[in-house]
Amino acid sequence: MSQRRRRSLALLTSGVLALPLLTGCGAGEDEGGPVAAGQDIATTAREKVADGGVLRWAVDTLPDTLNTFQADADATTARIAGAVLPQLFVLDAKGRPVANPDYLEKAEVVEREPKQVVLYKLNQQAVWSDGREIGAADFVAQWRALNGKDSAYWTARNAGYERIEKIEKGKTDLEVRVTFAKPYADWRSLFSPLYPKQVTGTPDAFNEGARGALKVTAGPFALGAIDKKTGTAALTRNPRWWGRQAKLDTLVLTAVPRAERAAALAAGKLDLAEIDRTGADRIALARRDAAGKDAAGKGGAGKGGAGKGGAGSGGAPAHGPGAAMTPAQATLSWAVAFGTDEDKATAEKESRDKHVAAVKRYADEQTALRNFTVRKSLEPAYTQLAMNGSTGPLADERVRRAVARALDRKALAELVLKPLGLPAKPVGSHVALAGQRAYADNSDALGGQDMQAAQALLADAGWRRGGKITEPAGAKAGPESAPQDDGKTPSGPGTGNDGLYIVGQDDEANGDPRSAAGQRPQVRPAGPGDHPAAAAPGDAQDRPSPVLAPAPFGAQQEVSLLAQAARVAAAGTVGTADAAGTVDDGKRSAARDGDAADPAEGTPAPAKQATRTSGAMLAKDGKALTLRFVLPAGPGSESLRAVGDRIAQMLRKVGVNTETTKVADESFFKDHIASGQYDLALYSWPATAYPATDARPIFAKPEPAADGSLLVEQNYTRVGTDHIDQLFDQAVGELDEDQSRELIRKADARIWAAAGSIPLYQRPELVAVKPGLANAGAFGLGGPRYQDIGWKKPPTAKDKKK
Numbered sequence: 001m002s003q004r005r006r007r008s009l010a011l012l013t014s015g016v017l018a019l020p021l022l023t024g025c026g027a028g029e030d031e032g033g034p035v036a037a038g039q040d041i042a043t044t045a046r047e048k049v050a051d052g053g054v055l056r057w058a059v060d061t062l063p064d065t066l067n068t069f070q071a072d073a074d075a076t077t078a079r080i081a082g083a084v085l086p087q088l089f090v091l092d093a094k095g096r097p098v099a100n101p102d103y104l105e106k107a108e109v110v111e112r113e114p115k116q117v118v119l120y121k122l123n124q125q126a127v128w129s130d131g132r133e134i135g136a137a138d139f140v141a142q143w144r145a146l147n148g149k150d151s152a153y154w155t156a157r158n159a160g161y162e163r164i165e166k167i168e169k170g171k172t173d174l175e176v177r178v179t180f181a182k183p184y185a186d187w188r189s190l191f192s193p194l195y196p197k198q199v200t201g202t203p204d205a206f207n208e209g210a211r212g213a214l215k216v217t218a219g220p221f222a223l224g225a226i227d228k229k230t231g232t233a234a235l236t237r238n239p240r241w242w243g244r245q246a247k248l249d250t251l252v253l254t255a256v257p258r259a260e261r262a263a264a265l266a267a268g269k270l271d272l273a274e275i276d277r278t279g280a281d282r283i284a285l286a287r288r289d290a291a292g293k294d295a296a297g298k299g300g301a302g303k304g305g306a307g308k309g310g311a312g313s314g315g316a317p318a319h320g321p322g323a324a325m326t327p328a329q330a331t332l333s334w335a336v337a338f339g340t341d342e343d344k345a346t347a348e349k350e351s352r353d354k355h356v357a358a359v360k361r362y363a364d365e366q367t368a369l370r371n372f373t374v375r376k377s378l379e380p381a382y383t384q385l386a387m388n389g390s391t392g393p394l395a396d397e398r399v400r401r402a403v404a405r406a407l408d409r410k411a412l413a414e415l416v417l418k419p420l421g422l423p424a425k426p427v428g429s430h431v432a433l434a435g436q437r438a439y440a441d442n443s444d445a446l447g448g449q450d451m452q453a454a455q456a457l458l459a460d461a462g463w464r465r466g467g468k469i470t471e472p473a474g475a476k477a478g479p480e481s482a483p484q485d486d487g488k489t490p491s492g493p494g495t496g497n498d499g500l501y502i503v504g505q506d507d508e509a510n511g512d513p514r515s516a517a518g519q520r521p522q523v524r525p526a527g528p529g530d531h532p533a534a535a536a537p538g539d540a541q542d543r544p545s546p547v548l549a550p551a552p553f554g555a556q557q558e559v560s561l562l563a564q565a566a567r568v569a570a571a572g573t574v575g576t577a578d579a580a581g582t583v584d585d586g587k588r589s590a591a592r593d594g595d596a597a598d599p600a601e602g603t604p605a606p607a608k609q610a611t612r613t614s615g616a617m618l619a620k621d622g623k624a625l626t627l628r629f630v631l632p633a634g635p636g637s638e639s640l641r642a643v644g645d646r647i648a649q650m651l652r653k654v655g656v657n658t659e660t661t662k663v664a665d666e667s668f669f670k671d672h673i674a675s676g677q678y679d680l681a682l683y684s685w686p687a688t689a690y691p692a693t694d695a696r697p698i699f700a701k702p703e704p705a706a707d708g709s710l711l712v713e714q715n716y717t718r719v720g721t722d723h724i725d726q727l728f729d730q731a732v733g734e735l736d737e738d739q740s741r742e743l744i745r746k747a748d749a750r751i752w753a754a755a756g757s758i759p760l761y762q763r764p765e766l767v768a769v770k771p772g773l774a775n776a777g778a779f780g781l782g783g784p785r786y787q788d789i790g791w792k793k794p795p796t797a798k799d800k801k802k
Helices: 003-014 075-084 136-146 203-209 258-266 277-297 327-337 342-369 397-405 409-420 451-460 552-571 638-652 665-673 722-732 737-754 797-801
Strands: 054-059 089-091 097-099 104-111 117-122 164-169 175-180 221-227 232-237 250-255 272-275 373-387 618-620 626-632 657-663 680-686 757-769
Touching (some): 075 232, 075 250, 097 104, 277 342, 277 757, 409 757, 638 680, 665 680
Parallel strands (some): 054 250, 054 272, 626 680
Antiparallel strands (some): 232 250, 373 757
8 A cells, every 4th residue: 555545545534633723824825715614613712711611522433543543543533632642733724734832833844955854843841641741752753653664563644754764853852853855745744643652662552552542642631531331532631731721621522323413412412513414404493493482472473483383284293203294194093093903003003102202202302402503614525526437438538528517516516505504616626625725726627517518528429319229128228227226224305314425534434424313305406407396396495405306217217117017918918918909819920929930831030129219318339328326325315315316417418327326335435436336426535734645646547456457546536647646746745835736736627627526515514512612613624722612601790781
C-alpha cells in the first residue's frame, strides 16, 4: 500500500475532526471565497458559560483503538484524540489549517535550499500529564513509527513522514527542527495528533499500547473510563492543562446508533447528537405542535392548525404511527376486533394494543423532543455521481461527458438541501469546498447542463435513437427493467432510509448510518423531469424528507411481463386463446413452437422474431445504452435514492437507460464500488485541508498489476491521466503556497474534463442540541474547541432588562 493511500485511507476511516475556531492569517485570506454555510454552534463568550456540568454527546460506536494512525481507527478515535492529545494545527471555520497557540508559539519553513527545514517553537507551558515537557523526543519517535521503514509498526497513515530526513532539537528544548529529504507542501498535516514517545517509541507500544487506553495525554481533557457495557467513554477535565480550563467537568461520549437517537434524546440520555433528516423533522414537528398548543391556549390556532398538539382531521394524529390510517381502515380494524371470528378478533386486538402503545410512546417522545433544537450547516464532505470508466459505455469519455452534461446539478442540490433551508449551490471542485483556499469552481472545464450538447456527444460516440436491438428479448434494458433490490434492509416510504453514504468513514459504519424511525410516507416535491404521477401539490418545505417515487416504466414492465406470462400459459393449454388470438383446439400445426415436425411434411422454416428497436432510447451495435446504477439499500439512504431517481429521469431525456440496483450496505462498497461492479453510483468524499496529499490517490491513474488487474488506489471510477498525477506531484512538492494551490486547481480542472466523477452538493449537517448548550452544534468545515463547550449561565436581572 502506498504512503499516500495510507494517509488518505486513514482520513476516510477515521472521519478526522479538527479542533478550535481560530483566525487564520497570511496572504490569500479571501482565497476560496466564503463558506457555503457558516457554523451553527451558538457561539458564546467564555464568561457567559458556566463552569462545570456534564455533556452527553452521541457517537456511533466506541473505538476499537485510540491510535488514530491504525487502520481500524474511526471517528470516535479522532474525537477522543482531539480532546486529549496535542493538535499542532487545527482547522478554522473555513476549513483552513492554523497553528494552535496552546501548543505552538510558531511553526514555519526557515530554509528552502538546499533542503526544506521547518522550525517548531513549542509553548513553554506544554507538558504531558506525567509532567514531562513536550519535545523533540516525541517528534522523533512518531516520525520513526510512521515513516514506513520499520514494518513492525502497524500503520495506516504515513504520507509526509516518509519525506523527512531527520529531526533534531533546536537551540533550546522548546525548539524542534525537521529537515525534509524532499520538499513537502503539506507539512502542517504532520504531528497532529502528536502522541507521547511512550506510545510511538516501540512497535509493541504502538501496536497494542494505545488501543484501549492512553496513560499519558496532553489536552484540555484527560481520558477517563471506557465502559463497553454502557457504551460510554468519559473525558474529564485535565488538572494539568496549562491553557484556558475546560468549562465542562465531564464530556461523556455515548454510543447510540442513528436509528435510536431520537428516542435516546427524548429519554434524556443525550444532550448533543448528529441526526438524520427524519430526526430533524420530528423535532420540528414537536416544536410546531407545542407552539400550536400555546397558541390554542391563548385563544388561537397555531401554525398548520395544530390546535390539538398535532392532531389531524377527526382527531387522528397528524404524524407518527397511525397517521396514514384512513377512517375506512380504522373502521375495518374495529369491526374485525369485535367481530364473530374469535381468532381474527384476538389477533386484531393484539395488533391494536401494540398500535396504541406505539402511538403513546411516539407522543411521549414528541413531548420530550420539543425541548431540543436543531442546529444545521453543511458537512465537510460532498456527494458525487461516480462513473466507472473502466468498462462498458462509460469507458468512452464522450459518453461520460454526455451523462454529466445531462445533469441539472442545481436541481439535485435543491432536492436535498432546499427543504432544510440550507444553501443549495452545487460544489464546483473535487479537491476543496467553498471557503478553503484551494477552492475554485472549475466545472466550466466540463460545462453545465446542455441537453443538445449531451445528445451531440452521444451521437458522436455512435449511439442512435431507434437503433436495432439484437439482444435477447428478455434482456433487461433501462426503464423497462424493474429496479433490483438485493438489500437486506427494508426500503421505501416509512422505513427511515434517507441519508447519504460516505466512502470509508465509520461514522455511518461509513461513519454515519442515518436512519429515521417514525417517518410517514410522503411524495417528494415535483421538479423538472418528474413524471406527473410522481408529483404532488403543496410546498415541499412543509413536508418531511423526499422519498423515492416509483418509476413509471416499472409499472409498464409489470404489465408487459404479466401479459407475456399469460400468453405462455395460454400456449400450453388446450381450448384457450393463443398469442395470436386464435383458439387452440389441440390440432395445431407441427411447425408451431415446441412441437415436433412431421418428417413427411419437410422441415419448417424457423419462426421469425419481431424486429426490436430502441425507440426513443439510444442503441449501438445491437445493444441499448443501459447503465447499471448501484445504490445502498440500508438505513440512511432514502435521500440518496431520491437523487438517483431524479438523475435517472434526467438521463432518460437524452435517451440513456438506467437499471437501478439497491444493495445491502455491507456489500455496497466492497462488492460493487471497490470491485468496479457498477456503471453509476452515488457516494461521498470527505473534504481535506491538504488536497495535494489526500486527493492524489482518489484521482490517480490506475496502473496495471502483474496479474492483469488494475491498481486503482482509491480511484474507484478508474478514470485518470498522467497529467493529473503530474500536477498533484508538483503541487505536493511546491513550497510556494500560491503556486501549489494553483497546481491543485489545474489538476481539478483536468479531473472535471475527464468526467469520471461529478460533484453534486455538500452534505447537510443536522445536530440536535439542548438550547442551553454553547459553542457546540453544527461545526461545518471547522471543529470543536472542546474547552469552550459548556452550558450557558442563567440570564441575570440585567440581561433580562436588555
